[in-house]
Amino acid sequence: MTTRHLGFGLLGALVALALIGPLIEPLGPFKQTLLRALAGPDALAWFGYDHLGRSMFARLSQALRLSLTIAFAATATAAALGIFLGALASWRGGWLDRGLSLLADSVLALPALLMVLMMGVILPSTPLAFWAGLAAVQWIEFFRLTRSVARSQLASPAVEAARLQGFGPVWVFRRILWPEIGPMLRTATAFGVANAIAAIAALGFVSVGMRAPTPELGLMMVELLPSWREAPFALLQPVAACFALLLSLNLIAGGRE
């Protein structure tokens, strides 16, 4: 599927920028030279300067690194939690199944933003709050996905055959459930990471996310927004980075056969 390869390619490039950028970049994300505020690219700052004369290239690569780490961490935790509980619920069934799905539906009813905001109040550091808040919201998608697949598989003759042939639940999970859930996981993970990044940026935009001077995509957009006429090039960078990140993930997710 060409769109999926396009997506992976784009994501690869951004991850590379996030990993290698900060290492090879001379100035660092915090060094200010007020005289160079909103200036164009030069030898030291390859993407130009922001409104406080800080190197855009450094801040952009750090911001990508931050957003990607939190988003992937949150989605990975959510996936692990969701899949485990989903499989457990469908395997055990009965009150455990009903209890867990009730919990899932209750949390689903609450906007993800609220969960992250509340976690922001409960947990001291913001990245931790984002990780917990986003994981607490996203595990539901994985839970429902796994549970629906598991329920249809567990009722299938293949599982009945396994039981008759003396195989245990681990074999059933490894040989029947997991290969079935695997491909769907890619789509759900890609969408999960995309939603996480969008949420971090949105909260940064309404200035309840990361705090200055941490480089974060949403916060950078907010800080550069006022000077969008003077230096449109500066504002476009975080926007383009966020757009490219979300586009690559959507293409990866959307590229189903």
Added chain:
Amino acid sequence: MLSRLSLAALIAALPALPALADPATLAIAAPFEIKAADPLLSGDIFLKLDVMETLVNSDATGALLPGLADRWSVSEDGLSWRFHIRPGVTFHDASPLTAEAAAAALTWSWKKEGILAKAPVAAITAEGEEVVITLKTAFAALPAFLAEYRTGILAPAAYGADGTVTALIGTGAFRVTVLEPPLRLEAVRFDGYWGGPAKLEAIHYAGVSRAETRALMAESGDAGLVVNLDPASVTRLASVKTVTVHSVSLPRVLLLKLNAAAPFFDTVAERRALSLAIDRAGLAQAVLRYPAAATQMFPPAAGAWHDPALAPLGYDPEAAKAAFAAAGWVPGPDGILQHDGQPFAVELLTYPDRPELPLTAAVLDQMLREVGIAVTINSTNSSEIPAKHAAGTLQMALFARNFALVPDPIGTLMQDYAPTGDWGAMGWDNPAFTAAVRKIAAEGGTAAEKAALSATLQADLPVVPIAWYQQTAAVSNSVKGIVIDPYERTFGLKSAEIVQ
């Protein structure tokens, strides 16, 4: 079935012709959010929109003028003030403004921790056409306190049984028709206004939190008056032909509050060294975009409190480093100053409600690092500053202090520097200064006495002034008579009009 559903949605969403802004309505956009119809919470907006008025007014220089009280006098011992109520004034619900109504409104504000709670008030009564306020001790600044928005006068019908304000019934030039907190207020001309009916037929107030959106509303003509523009929009709107940008300096100062009890700032030399490390001109240009570097605590707008003869605060990082070295702060391996093992690392508190504060903090962080001070910025809720002041754990805080709460800065000085205050000095003790402030508050003071106080602040530097604020507003060229008041009390809506 589905197609019928979406068709209905289309009809509902058909944009009616954009309501042509009927000629005599002025749309105002500002960042302030109306919390409730309660003068204590949002009185400043009601005052600015000429919906509500106070007993005493003030002009652009801070001099007091008669408001709802046309004259007032004080007894010999200064303990009993008599405010004569202007005759013929009616509230918006046509009930007359009597001394009893005014006294009731002031008592309500006094009991609800309004500004009168800061004055030594003993009792507020009404005698005939006068409101009599008896004090425990003499207090010359009382009239200035009655000009503050929290002492706004509402009709008796406005106050509910349980003490909450249920309706906004003032005496101003405009009567409120729609009040939808937090972002919308609409008022129409009150023909029975004692100062003669206004020229504008109606005003629409819209609370818009984002500065960029407000700037766009000015540019697209959606708002005739846009208040509080961010620096970048000021430069851009200057080039827009249909709009003129006004800016006036305010008695509001960008301050760096220090904990004088902390080992970093306990000597004057250390505080002076810190002040020398700050390039105020560079900072003002980069962040505030107008020449606002503070040479001393009080801006020219503060009248007698501003002493042109005072030596301005300088910028000399080398001298700052030398001064710190003299005070025993030796640079460690990582360039951070140390004094018998303790690094010069401080937490700088600030809040994001005013967009320029986090930016300034980021700039200060770098400037102080040049002289070896490690700063960690904590941009959190504004209440953290008074909370940490009370707990004694505050080290450094950056905020904008408004000296125009009461037309005469003495009100704020008394709260902040006699001897300390949540938003003023901390761990600083100067009995002479405190006594002088109290004397001026009680009996008023001469220009020389005020200048002396300014000189002490300049010398002792309990807090380090950084910049003087300017109030910016964009007014559409088709609107005449708008006033930009340095004391942020009015927009001049009473006299404004729209000319095509």
Added chain:
Amino acid sequence: MTFALRTLAFRLLQAAGVALVVGVMSFLMMRAMPGDMAFRIAAARYGYDLASADLAEAVRTELNLDAGPLVLFGQWMADLARLDLGRSMVSGLPVWEEIAHQLGASLQLAAVALGLSLLIGPPLGIYAGLRAGGRFDRALLVAAAALRAVPQFLLGLVLIVVLAVQLRLLPAAGHGDISHLVLPALTLALGLAAASARIARDAMAAFAASPAHAFACTKGLSDGQVLLHHGLRAIAAPLLTYLGLQFVLLAEGVVVVETIFGWPGIGHALIHAVFHRDVPMVQGTALVMGLSFVLLNTLIDLAVRRIDPREVRA
């Protein structure tokens, strides 16, 4: 009627679940109070100029904040039982009143956005679904992914600059008559349309490949008649179910759009409530948003049941 009763019973349980989750989260919020709550509320009430220790003290006594979080939590649960959400600590007004005004504005915005998105998304999705695998279909996939990737506030800004400032067609921001509604609703609708286009496309492609479609054609119906009588009905159920879930995402998009367009919505109120630690307001807003989600999905369950009465769907 058993299905309807079962749905209602399940949704009531879910509503109770929502109330419990909100309660627990708020309890945790109150207990883990970085920075003193009284100071935060004083700052929220009187603004940063006037917030001071004694004002905070007055607030603490007025709202008896010294009572432990457990007591406050118990109080809130008792009030909730009587459907009384208490008063906002900041404005002193009853929470119901504040929410009614703000939720009303948000629901109005969400409804128009949903309506607009139904006009944009599904028609494109149907056209692509009938030509699955064709050029238009692949183009729609990339366009939808791109539209979903654009941050909503940028979309809002571009719309303001083009429609309000340049063309002066619509008011840039603010809240008043219906013309203020168009730009924010359009911003939200584009994001939603990208998602509903994909759902409609997948459902239509599945229907076009199904034996029911083949038989409808061989019965003698023209393509148009097949689409009208069978196609739309086939995609209605998945689309409606998806839109139910979209409500939650809508609530988030509304927050960003509200700040850009100065729209007094529930998202805007929610952020202030959390920022100012106005816990009753947070609890009330969260509860109302959660319950409106449950209510909407109950209605959708019943509507989908009317369209597709099969008990267990894939």
Added chain:
Amino acid sequence: MTLLQAKDITVRTGAERLLDPVSLTLPAGRAVTVLGESGSGKSLLAQAILGTLPRGLVADGELRVGETKLDPARPQGSRALWGRQIAVLPQEPWLALDPLMTGHYQLAEVFDLVAADPRPGRRAKADLAELGLEGAGGKYPWQLSGGMAQRLAFAAARAGGARITVADEPTKGLDSDRRDDVLALLRRGLEGGGLLTITHDLTLAAGLGGEILVMQGGTVVERGPAERVLTAPEHPYTRALIAADPAHWPRPDPMPETAPLLRAEGFTVARDGRSLFAPLDFTLSPGQILAVAGPSGCGKSSLGNALLGLLPHQGRLWRDPALPKLAFQKLWQDPPAAFPARITLAEGLDDLLARHRIDRVRVAPLLDRLKLSPDLLARRPGAVSGGELQRIALLRALLLDPAVLFADEPTSRLDPVTQALTIRLMVEIGRESGMAMVIVSHDHALLEAISDRVIRLTPI
């Protein structure tokens, strides 16, 4: 009067030809039936004539329906005839009817839109009554039985007034005792009209009479009047096809009654409190074949599952204590579903061998015995035919030396010849290894042909 004339119809995909030239004419009042197994090209012929070939396949030849001349290479042309001159009865009608619409509406719709009848509702009600479907009007397709759905689809297909009917595998997935209803239905289509039937069901072909074409590998191997072709087949494939009909199977010699493996007294199975069938008494001894028959949904599968211990039962069930748990195995109706879909057959088998430490050397001879080539194991279940997969399932069971094998409609989805081969292998191996078998099926002829005893379940 010939209603339809087709000359030298061929179907190609790119260069490869899938269907050799076939010519046939549809006279009024006389059936034409195309007989053959799946993959024989019989469906391709029908689709070429109707113009419903899937994308990528191109038809050719000459076609005339009534007076209008059609070109099979351009299928759009024949669309105008659908419903109006040619009625198409789809495979598995319970899937072809729109699941979201009541039966009445789907029928009335054709009267209204195709036949432009002034009172479509009334005509539809009358049609339904005529077919004995009075109650079915208000129901949804998934609430109807297979037979009722068949009749509804038939009515809907012909509502447009078409005189030619094309029926594609009309008996597929139906209980064998519903076959006479299908026969009556198709004969109704013959009154004054033409009928082209595609099927692999010999009894149906015999009942319809008229001309029969037998197809194999994309060519017509034999054609002629039904009586001659079915009684004196000339082509070897036709003979094999007829021999595959269970009615013609030789009866296996009966098994002696030895010590029973299991004994059931007053045995029944209950589902949510209600017992499914009247209590039974029976015994099962090694090598014996016990058949279970009855209408669909009366609990045949549940009985088998209860014997294996997969479901709780009521009444007494004695199992020989010497038998290990693994001695009870099962074959399923849909072979691909009984295997882990995403791993190869070899991997599944290796897991089994490892799990029970079975010597690998036993696999090869079993493969040979079941006529399976070893390289099949390298593929995934999805890539192997139904017949071969069921025999691999049998191999998988045999490796565990089962004493009792429950076969739940093992061959209902297979073609006749493959079904005959699979059943014969199961019976022989059962006799040789002394493995007892319980077999469930709709096909009475099949059960009669192979079982020592038949239990008929009477639903309560």
